[in-house]
Amino acid sequence: MTEDSWLTSPDANALISFARSRKTAWRRGAWGRKMRQVWCHFYRQLWDRLPDDSFRTALTAAEQHMDKVISRDEFRYACTDALQTLHWLKSPLSNPFVGFLTQVEGSKCNDLVTRHHPPELREAVRDIFGNPFRPVAFASTWRTSTAVGVAQTMYDARDFGAMPILADALQDAGCENANVLDHCRDEKQTHVRGCWVVDLVLDKS
Known part of the structure; x- marks a missing residue:
């Protein structure tokens, strides 16, 4: 593939x-x-x-x-x-x-x-799996209280309407990874519980 x-x-x-x-x-x-x-x-x-x-x-x-x-x-x-x-x-x-x-x-x-x-x-x-052709090295410094709070709220509620806000929080924390930010901001993206970006923010293995 x-x-x-x-x-x-x-x-x-x-x-x-x-x-x-x-x-x-x-x-x-x-x-x-x-x-x-x-x-x-x-x-x-x-x-x-x-x-x-x-x-x-x-x-x-x-x-x-x-x-x-x-x-x-x-x-x-x-x-x-x-x-x-x-x-x-x-x-x-x-x-x-x-x-x-x-x-x-x-x-x-x-x-x-x-x-x-x-x-x-x-x-x-x-x-859920993200793009296996473009793995992301997620920096722990991007897991600010704001980013984690937004991600946890979406995860618990199964409502991912705040993905653009998560992108802003990650960018404020120093994330400039286009794959991460574009995934959060693309209005055509489907987001479900287990979203690869949300799981990375929440440090779920």
Whole structure:
């Protein structure tokens, strides 16, 4: 895959496959977190269509575990009811959700999400992984209280309307990296929870 095809490909599966082939390009553990963010984003789009509240509980717990709010054991416990439901559920959503819940047992991510993905998932993948052809060395001095505060508010609220404000805060802190600033200021960009710039500001691995 070339940089141009990464930026323009309509195939989320191809993007994820390429990101998998470049796992070492990210900080230790970062690729796994990014892939889990893709999964969580995918199921958030299906929130009202999930079979019952046990699945929504499991999804919320997955996000909390990813952010180290709850332990792995607490995550597993939160998934208990959803796993039991899957023993008898005959829903078209059950198969992709089985893939999601394999995270409870530590299985590697597979392609179940991308075989069921909505078209907009490709933009979320690009937002979460960034551009693997242009890695950014993020300076710790850019993590000012203002930048971190703006990023944390957006992350918690899942509302990324303040991305241009984050760009201003980063620039005030000395960031002149065009990839970072342009990503924040481009009105056509899709931003989701796990956005690569927001994660860098919040120092999430």
